Amino acid sequence: MRDIIVFSGSSNPELTDRICRNLGLPPGKVELKKFANGETSVHFGDSVREKDVFIVQSGAGHVNDLFMQLLIMISACKMASAKKITVVCPLFFYSRQVESQASKRGVPRGAQHRGSKVPDSVPQSPKLPSRANVRDPSPKSVLSQRAVSTHSSLKTLHTNEASIANPTGYRSWIAQSGTLIANLLTSAGANHIITMDLHDAQFQGFFDIPVDNLLSKPLFQHYITNYVPNYKDCVIVSPDAGGAKRAAALADTLCMPFALIHKERRQKVDTAQAQSELMVHSNPSTSSLNSISFATPGFPGRRSPSSASNGHSAADQQYVATTMLVGDVQDKVCVVVDDLADTCNTITRAASLLKDQGAKYVYALITHGIFSGDAMRKLKESQIDKIITTNSVDQAAHVAELDAKEMVILDVSRILSEAIRRINNGESVSMLYDHGW
Amino acid sequence: MSLQKPPNSIKIIAGNSHPRLAEQIAGYLNLQIADIHVIDFTNRESAVLVKESIRDEDVYIIQTGCGGPEKLNDHLMELLFMIHACKAASARKITAVVPNFPYARQDRKDKSRVAISAKLVANLLVTAGCHHVITMDLHASQIQGFFNIPVDNLYAEPEVLKYVKLKLGNRDIIMVSPDAGGAKRVASLSDKLDTPFALIHKERAKANEVSRMVLVGDVEGKVCVLIDDMADTCGTLCKASDLLLERGARSVIAIVTHGIFSGQGLARINQGSLEKIVCTNSMPLSSMAEACGKLEIIDISPTLAEAIRRLHNGESVSYLFNNAV
Numbered sequence: 001m002r003d004i005i006v007f008s009g010s011s012n013p014e015l016t017d018r019i020c021r022n023l024g025l026p027p028g029k030v031e032l033k034k035f036a037n038g039e040t041s042v043h044f045g046d047s048v049r050e051k052d053v054f055i056v057q058s059g060a061g062h063v064n065d066l067f068m069q070l071l072i073m074i075s076a077c078k079m080a081s082a083k084k085i086t087v088v089c090p091l092f093f094y095s096r097q098v099e100s101q102a103s104k105r106g107v108p109r110g111a112q113h114r115g116s117k118v119p120d121s122v123p124q125s126p127k128l129p130s131r132a133n134v135r136d137p138s139p140k141s142v143l144s145q146r147a148v149s150t151h152s153s154l155k156t157l158h159t160n161e162a163s164i165a166n167p168t169g170y171r172s173w174i175a176q177s178g179t180l181i182a183n184l185l186t187s188a189g190a191n192h193i194i195t196m197d198l199h200d201a202q203f204q205g206f207f208d209i210p211v212d213n214l215l216s217k218p219l220f221q222h223y224i225t226n227y228v229p230n231y232k233d234c235v236i237v238s239p240d241a242g243g244a245k246r247a248a249a250l251a252d253t254l255c256m257p258f259a260l261i262h263k264e265r266r267q268k269v270d271t272a273q274a275q276s277e278l279m280v281h282s283n284p285s286t287s288s289l290n291s292i293s294f295a296t297p298g299f300p301g302r303r304s305p306s307s308a309s310n311g312h313s314a315a316d317q318q319y320v321a322t323t324m325l326v327g328d329v330q331d332k333v334c335v336v337v338d339d340l341a342d343t344c345n346t347i348t349r350a351a352s353l354l355k356d357q358g359a360k361y362v363y364a365l366i367t368h369g370i371f372s373g374d375a376m377r378k379l380k381e382s383q384i385d386k387i388i389t390t391n392s393v394d395q396a397a398h399v400a401e402l403d404a405k406e407m408v409i410l411d412v413s414r415i416l417s418e419a420i421r422r423i424n425n426g427e428s429v430s431m432l433y434d435h436g437w
Numbered sequence: 438m439s440l441q442k443p444p445n446s447i448k449i450i451a452g453n454s455h456p457r458l459a460e461q462i463a464g465y466l467n468l469q470i471a472d473i474h475v476i477d478f479t480n481r482e483s484a485v486l487v488k489e490s491i492r493d494e495d496v497y498i499i500q501t502g503c504g505g506p507e508k509l510n511d512h513l514m515e516l517l518f519m520i521h522a523c524k525a526a527s528a529r530k531i532t533a534v535v536p537n538f539p540y541a542r543q544d545r546k547d548k549s550r551v552a553i554s555a556k557l558v559a560n561l562l563v564t565a566g567c568h569h570v571i572t573m574d575l576h577a578s579q580i581q582g583f584f585n586i587p588v589d590n591l592y593a594e595p596e597v598l599k600y601v602k603l604k605l606g607n608r609d610i611i612m613v614s615p616d617a618g619g620a621k622r623v624a625s626l627s628d629k630l631d632t633p634f635a636l637i638h639k640e641r642a643k644a645n646e647v648s649r650m651v652l653v654g655d656v657e658g659k660v661c662v663l664i665d666d667m668a669d670t671c672g673t674l675c676k677a678s679d680l681l682l683e684r685g686a687r688s689v690i691a692i693v694t695h696g697i698f699s700g701q702g703l704a705r706i707n708q709g710s711l712e713k714i715v716c717t718n719s720m721p722l723s724s725m726a727e728a729c730g731k732l733e734i735i736d737i738s739p740t741l742a743e744a745i746r747r748l749h750n751g752e753s754v755s756y757l758f759n760n761a762v
Contacts, residue, residue, distance in 0.1 A: 036670050036700035038509030039540050044550035063481045064514035071561070076552035094482055172488035175522030180565055184517065187564040188557060342480050373479030 003083065004424050005046060009057030009073060011066045012394045015090070016056040018413035023421060028053075032069065040065070042072045048082040052424050054194075055085065056416075059093035060370045060393040067093050067181075071188040078189030086192040086423065087185060090392035090412060091368040094181045095199045096340065182206035194419055196392055196412060197246075197339045197367040214419055215433050216339075216367040216390060217250055219410050223388060224254060224335060227408075228363065234333040235259050235359075239350035247337040259327025259334070261350050323353060330358040341366040341389070344375040348382035355383040368392050376401045445494050445529055447749050450519060452500030454512040455721045458536070458738055459499040465742035471496075473522070475515045483515055485522035495749050496528040497571075499741075502539025503720045505699055513539050513558065517565040524566035532569040532748065533562055534741060536719035537667075537695045541576040544583075559583035571744055573719055573737065574666045574694040589754050591744055593694040593717050594622070595761035596735050598629055600715065601662065605690070611635055611659040615677040623664045635661075637677050650680050657685040667695040668716060671702040675709040688712040695719050696726065703729055 007028040008016030020027045029045030055077070057070045070087065077085050178200075185193070186209055193211040198204065204211040224231050237259045238247035244260050251258040334354045341347055341364070351362045362384050369389035371379070376398060379387065388408045389395060395409050415432060422429050448471040451459030463470050472489035500516040502509065516533060523531045543554035562570065563586055570588045575581065581588040601610070613635045614623035620636055627634040635654025661681045668674055668691065678689040689711055696716030698706075703725055706714055717737040726732055739762035747754050 034506050035542075036506075036702075037697050038504055038506040038699065039543065039554070040510060041543065041554075042552055043548065048550065061481070062510075064483060065510040068510040068513060071557060072552045072554055075554070075557040076550060079546065079552060080550040168490070170488065170490050172486060175485040175487060175518065175525050177484065177518055177521065180517060180521040183564045184561055187560050370480050372481070 002424070003051045004054070004420075005048060005051050006054045006056065006420070007044070007073065007077075009055060009066060009069055011058045011061055012056065012090075012391075014394060014396075015058070015391055015413055015416075018391075018411065019056065019088075019417040019420065022414055022417035030073070040069050040072055042069070042076050044076060044080060048077050048080045050081065050083045053077050053082040053085045054088050054420055056088040056090075058393055059089060059091045059095070060368070060372075063093060067184075071184060074185070074188040074190050084191045085189055086194060086420075087190045088194045088416060088420065090196045090390075090416065091340075091370070092195045092198055092203065094177050095195075095203055096342075097176050097178055097200060178203055179206045182208075192423070194416065194423070196415070199340055212419060212423070212429050214415055214429075216392075216410075216412065216415075217246075217253070218432075218434070219390065219412065219415065220250060220337065220365050220388075221253060223365070223408075223410060224250075224256075228333070228335065230333075231335075232256060234335055235327065235329050237261065237327070237329070237334050237336045237350065237354060239336050239338050239346045243338050246339060250337055256335075257327070259325060259329055261353060262324045262326060264322040264324070323349070325353055325357055329354050332359055333361045333363070334359045335363045335365060336384075337365045339366070340368045340370065342370045342372050342375065344371065344378045344382070347384065348378050351383040361385050363388060365389075369395060369398060371398050380405060442529075443493075447745065448489075448491050448494045448496045448528075449745075450496060450498045450523070452498060452512065452515050452519060454503050454508075454515070455499065455501045455536075457721060458501065458718060458741075461718075461736070461738035462499060462534075462742045462745065465739055466746060473519070475519060477511075483511065483518055485518045487522055487526055490526070491523060492527045493529045495530050495532070496523045497532045497534050497745050498523070499534045501535060501719055501721075502537045502541075503697070509539060513561075517561055520562065520565040520567050530568050531566060532571060532745075533567050534571045534745070536573045536717075536737070536741065537697070538572045538575055538580065541580060544577050544580055555580050556583045562586075569748070571741065571748070573717075573741070576666055589744060589748070591740055591754075592758055593719075593735070593737055593740075594626060595757070595759060596717065596737055596740060597664070597692055597694075597715075598626065599761040600692070600735055601626075601630060605660065605662065608660045609658070609687075610662050611654070611656055613637065613654075613656065613661045613663050613677070613681065615639070615663050615665050615673050619665055622666065626664060633659075637680065639673065639676075650676055652680055652684055656681050658687055661686045661689045663689060663691040665691070665693045667697055668693040668714065669697045669702060670700045671698065671705045671709070674711065674714070675705045678710045682710050690715065692716075696722070696732070698723070698726055706731055 004025065005028040006016060006020050006025060007030045010032050016027055031043040031045060033041055035041060055070065055073050057066055059066065074085055074087065186207065191209055193207060193209065194214065195211065196214045197216050198213045204213060228234055231254065235257045236247050236251040238244045239261050241260065241262055248258055336347055336350050338347060347364050351364065354362055363386045364384045366389045370393055380402060386406050386408065388410060390410045390412045392412050399407050399409065419429055419432060447466065447468060449459060449463045449468055450473050451470050453475050459470055471491060474486050475483055476486055477483045498516065498519050500512060502512065504512050520531055520533060540554040540558045543552065546553060563584065568586055570584060570586065571591065572588065573591045574593050575590050578590055581590055611633045612623050612627040614620045615637050616639050617636065624634055635652065635656055638651045638653060640649045663674060663677055674691050681689050690713055691711055692715045694717050697720060707729060711731060713731045713733055715733045715735060717735045719737060740757055743762045744754055744757055
């Protein structure tokens with residue numbers, strides 16, 4: 001290996017150690033600390049002059065802090081005359097763009113459910129500090145207000161947004177941060193990005209520098225063929241339409257059957273329809289004509305308007321969540337495949353639906369296990385029998401927490417280190433997409 | 438006939454770092470704070486929720502560098518997200534009002550292979566889409582040169598002068614600079630107040646640690662006013678105060694612009710020999726600071742608000758360098 005040095009940010013030093021072991025290199029010496037006032041400081045102990053520098057930092061944990069640390073590390077390398085700076089970001093920062101407050105990127109703080117066993121699918125809007133709160137001199141009151149914001153208060157806010165808060169008719173929106181993140185990395189001095197299973201493939205287009213999006217597919221392929229008994233009889237399931245392509249590709253390669261869970265949010269027409277929020281299409285060929293109303297009490301997707309609304313039923317009238325399973329899973333072993341699990345709403349709900357549809361056993365294959373908020377609790381209580389994720393995010397804490405259920409951690413360091421080796425040598429990376437490591 | 442842009446108005450956006458200051462500034466300008474908020478998620482990512490149109494408006498984002506190890510970087514990232522959101526929302530001009538500029542002390546390469554983080558932050562702000570920066574008492578005014586956009590570095594000096602004249606005018610005072618770097622700032626003050634001036638020279642072994650101090654000047658029987666741009670861990674101020682009392686000073690008062698008070702800062706002040714410490718409200722105060730009996734606050738929101746008003750109307754800002762509002 002020539003003129004190469006690998007540094008680790010504080011997000012996932014164990015992964016860096018593994019990468020370095022694979023490459024036969026010692027990890028670069030770097031001192032990462034914070035001053036008393038909270039400013040991050042970085043000092044490299046090894047020379048980087050005219051070297052090919054790789055900085056490993058994963059985007060889970062204290063995201064903003066880690067991102068600033070990454071930017072400062074890049075900037076320090078650039079100032080220290082590094083030849084080329086490559087950011088190795090297995091889970092990319094802010095890779096999930098939110099379209100609405102119905103966020104896939106975790107639940108707004110303080111909006112976790114209490115009481116209900118499995119969460120419902122109605123999107124939540126965050127509790128914002130109201131004007132009265134802002135004016136309050138003590139910042140504590142704002143915090144406590146946020147902390148106690150429950151489901152019902154969120155509902156109120158949702159109604160307010162439509163009617164009271166916006167008399168001008170301005171439709172509130174959430175700013176997309178993808179371009180910003182890309183520009184910040186480039187402006188700090190990054191020359192190349194290596195990432196893995198990017199949530200939006202379009203994210204690559206936000207950069208003006210090369211982005212290598214590695215795939216975890218070979219890793220999962222290897223796991224399924226070797227560790228799932230009679231895998232040819234199992235069904236690959238995509239828990240939402242967004243991941244269908246990814247899951248279908250895996251099913252095609254392994255010649256396995258494929259099923260899809262489709263979630264729809266439709267404008268609610270009347271209250272009678274609310275009683276049958278969840279419809280299950282048992283057979284794709286029968287289409288919606290034969291759809292059966294699903295009414296098992298306590299079923300995750302199902303939520304009667306009276307119990308959840310707490311007197312704010314107006315907000316409840318807005319949307320119906322319809323979940324459909326397309327495909328047959330009766331007496332089958334299901335392998336749910338997704339790129340990212342954060343709050344775990346999607347996969348836990350998918351698992352319950354599959355079990356209700358007669359699935360025998362449910363595996364969940366997730367590339368990036370962020371598991372924020374009360375995700376671990378949801379996983380513990382869920383119908384998932386086995387969780388398989390990778391060490392793209394440090395999983396030590398999660399494994400320790402998940403006692404009853406089995407959790408398997410696959411190692412992505414070999415894919416990453418091979419990519420690093422190939423990029424350093426100027427070889428093609430594309431064989432990693434098919435064969436993996 | 439030339440087409441003139443229609444007149445636009447000021448929009449004040451409050452970040453999560455110091456909503457109270459934003460309220461005060463908006464109050465001074467007789468404006469409502471715009472309905473644009475930063476929300477954070479359980480996975481610790483942030484996003485900006487825009488609930489009000491700011492198309493073609495002059496946007497001023499109030500966010501100061503504060504929060505300690507837990508929140509400082511969050512606040513900086515929030516600022517970048519807000520700037521970017523305003524850009525996406527087609528604001529005409531985006532101004533970041535950052536009274537305490539974060540990473541201002543990492544402004545040079547004091548050893549090899551460290552980052553000039555102040556320069557990085559400047560680049561990040563410009564990359565995000567910022568058109569103008571208003572800050573106050575930059576640790577080193579050279580940081581203005583890190584930007585390729587206009588930076589207005591306001592001074593707390595007029596407000597400090599006003600405070601000294603009103604509250605300490607009848608006492609036999611001497612202005613003291615706790616380090617050589619602040620000598621110019623203190624000399625300017627003592628010239629305007631016509632008071633004597635002393636200087637403490639310190640030798641640093643490590644960052645945030647002071648090893649040895651030497652006093653230059655006579656403070657015998659006088660009330661010493663220590664002037665500095667920030668009070669962080671307060672090690673310097675407390676040691677300086679001890680030294681001054683040792684040399685016969687009657688009492689010691691400290692006036693600083695940015696009261697950061699991180700780590701053991703406040704505990705040191707409480708136990709130390711300082712009679713009182715005066716700081717501006719450029720930083721939000723913790724409940725602990727509010728409870729500190731030795732702390733007094735100078736309100737600088739009028740200065741910031743006036744700067745915003747002048748900037749919007751295209752008037753000169755330099756009046757504020759010499760006059761309190």
